[in-house]
Every structure is written in C-alpha cells, then in structure tokens.
Amino acid sequence: MAEWNAYYQNEEEDEEEQEEGGESSGEFKFTGRDSLVFLVDASKEMFIKGEDGEPSNFDKTMQCVRSVYTSKIISSHRDLVRWCSTETEHAKNHRNNFKHVYVYHDLDEPGAKRVQDVEALRRDRGAQLAGETLGLGGEAETCLSDALWCCSNLYSDIKLRLSHKRLMLFTCRDRPHGDDSARDRQARTRAGDLKETGVVIDLMHLMKPGGFDVSLFFCDLVSPPEDQDELGLQLQPSHKLEDLLKRVRAKEQKKRTLLSLCLAEGVSLAVGVYSTAVAARKPPAVRLYRENNGATYGQKQIVMEKDEVDSIKKFEDPALHLIGFKPRDRLKLYHHIRPSLFLYPEDGQKCSERAVFAVCRYIARRNNPPRFVALLPQMEVKMKEIVSKLRFKYKSESFENPAIQQHYRNLEALALDMMAPENMEDLIMPNADQMDARLGPLAQEFKDLVYPAGYNPDSKPAAKRKSADGGGGADKKPKVELQEAELRSHILSGTIGKLTVPVLKDACKQFGVRTTGTKKQELIDALKAKLAP
16 A cells, blocks of 8 residues: 555645636646756856856856745745756766766755755855865766756656656856767757656756857757746846846746636636735644654554545546526625635626626635635726726835745744844835825725625724623633532443543542643543542
C-alpha cells in the first residue's frame, strides 16, 4: 500500500481564499506542486561589473533567485525549486557526472538555509566565493546539452505529482558555444526532449557589451507562450534588476482555468471567476503529533491506496451547476458567509429585468467540497463610471499590507539571524477627500444599487441583551454540589464517567481529594481511590 503522504501532501489544503483567474484552457493543471529550476551561466562574462558601479549580471541573478526563494517560502512553500550552474570548472552532479555542471541546490522546498546560501554569493565577496566554489568557466567549458540533460534526469527521480515544470536560463552570452555547430545541435535536441515532457524553458537574458541577439541560438531553444496572455520571448535583454524581476514574476505567476456553468444536461457556458477582494491573513499554526511530528492515530500510521484517496477527496469536476431561480427579495444578508466573486460573462440582463437570482452548486477546484451560491446580476454602467473616475497608474510594489509585511520581516530576520527587522510604512490608507471630490454623487448611487434599502455598512452590531435583573450578561449556572452518598452510588454503578470535568473538579475540592492532573480519567481515579469501598 502506498503511504498517505505520498499522494495527500501534493494538494494545498487551504486554497479556498486564493484569487481565481481565467485561462483559455478548460483543463485544470494546477492540482499538484509547481517546480522551478534556475540554470545560471557561471562564465567569466557574467561576473563583469557594469558602468558606474552597476552590479554584475551574476549578482543580479542571485538577487532574483533570492527574491523568488523568499516569495515561495511565503506564498507557495510546497513548491519545489532547484538551482544549478553551467560553464563551471568544478562539477557536482551525483547521478550523471557531467563536466562543467554544478548543482548548487537540489530540487526541494525552499528554506532559510537556501536563502542564506544565495545571499552569500552576492557582491564582491560573493563573486570570490562563487569563483572558489563553482570555478568560473568560459566558452571552452560550455556544453549546454549536458546541463539540460542533467535537468531532464532530475524529474525522473521525483515521485511527487508536479502540476507545472519550468526552467529559467540566465545568461549574457547569445552564442554560448561559439562557432561549434555540433554542440548547438545537441543543445537544441536536448531542449526539444525537455519540452516534449512538459518542461517550459524560458530565457532570462541579460545585457552585455555589443547587445544580445536571440536569433543566433536561443530563439529555437525556448518554449513558445502557453497562451495569448503570457509574456513571450523578449528580444531586448534586461538592463536593470527591476526589469529582470518583472520578467521572472510574469513567468512564475500561476494562472487559473476557466470554469463551466452547466445550465442543463449538455448545455454549458465557459465563464471566468475572479475574486473581487481577498483578505490577507497570517498563516495558521501547523498542529503536529508531539511524539514524532507526524500523522499517527491510535499508534498506527494511516495508509491508503491512491485511488482510495482520490475517491475520498473528489466530489465532482470543477463547475457551476444551475439549480433554479429565486426572487431577489428572498436573498438575505445573513446568506453572505464568504467573500463574493465576480463571474463573467453572464446573462445578467434578463435576470435583472425579472428581479431574480440564480441558485447554483459551485465547485471551485478539484477536491473541493461543493457549495451553494447565488448569482446576483448587476448592471455595469454605474461601476464603469466609478472606475474611470478613480483610475490611476498602479504599481503593485507601492501597496503592501503593513501588518503582513512586518510579520514576514520578523520571520525572515529570525530565520536568517538578521538584526531587528525594518518597520513598514502604511501606504494603503486611501485619500478619502480626493476620492469624494472625483466621484461626487456616483458613490451613493452605486450603494443604492448594491445594498438593500436602509443598510448601513458602518453601523455597529446590536448590543447583547441584558438579563432580567439588569446585571448584564448571561446568568451563571449555579454550582452543582454532590452528596457523598450520591457520589458513592455513581462509583458503584459505574456511571461516574457521565459527570462533567467541572463537576468532578468541584467534587475533588469538596472531599479534599488531591490529584496530579486535570484530565477526566485522572479525576475519576482519584475519587475512586478516596471514596470507593
């Protein structure tokens, strides 16, 4: 039998609050872990500093790798990351024994130790350490096909289910093999084998003197865009670290799939589900078995077959199933128990004219339980006016949740043995006066459309009802005292286990019974030793 963890741990258990987006494909790809491999060129050209103290291309790459490591630890700690270098004098790849290929980090979950390793390779001291550890190579040591072959073999050793496999190649040389056409042909062949197994190859090329011409070699090596919205091969190299980080984040970002809205048997529509607002929360504490930090119940390890696990976790394929329609006045505020989502496109004109809403059974992702949802149609004209009035140039890095960022900075400082973390400035507070001046009466008109009559979102909840005697709060239950004869009767008849823990504690105090613990069985044993005949 297969171990539970071998199949169960591939799924994220708390995906309910994540943002959902649309994708052109109707298949659900993201049901396992993502894997990301950094293939870094360690040739001498990568360590040349730029003008005016500009960091070297290798230093920029290390900053980019560090940024991805830290973001993975926070947002997708179960994803797998690997970093290996090519064009090195030294070699380290235990399975293949390829020359000039150095595997610095094996494919595994990111952690604090890996972040520290990458941080140690930055700046001048890092370049010196990289030269001693990797050995800086050149064109004579270049054999990109060996590095790609090494990356191909690592996926055959992974037993976990991988939803997405991506390889990012960082280099500043547009002709890594020079005029050697045989090595170029070998690298293209190996890259083609990787792409046939589902590995996406991306080129993160950096600036070098004389420019970077992708048509000389790399245009046939990288993978085409997976859909029309994805960022394809960029002809211009990255001049600055910010440009490189933007390209890496654009490639590394997960995409969601379309959902089908089933109206009847054989009739369905493709819709995209988007989250309008998701609360950022600190990650919850992980509860572990105190003896071995594992999942063991009844002193037995839980093991199940893969098909048994799949059948338990799966309800139906992700979809929206139409159940029927209800009058809009039947939808109450207390039915709203989770953040609302935006569904597009939808036939909202007819529903809005008839003042009804659709009731559906909703399964967001595979292995998620079904929920009942209400599709409430809304007109778009008023909201379009508000959006046009409040539009401004948005930069995601300019708005951060200060509490969450401070929380992760504290964790980072603790894990990396840093000094006191930096304080975060609250940049998310809106300029209410400027917004009111731009909107005018539009905000109130929109509230009248969305909220029911008389609804005030700023109103305080109703105060708790006081007790009849005016003391406030609920009346406390009187303390139950047991007579000695009654307690002995419970002991003799074997019904003492039906008494609650507070009653047992009061009985111990009442009869002067000393106990070494506070568990129910310990209290019962102490009372039996004192009062049993």
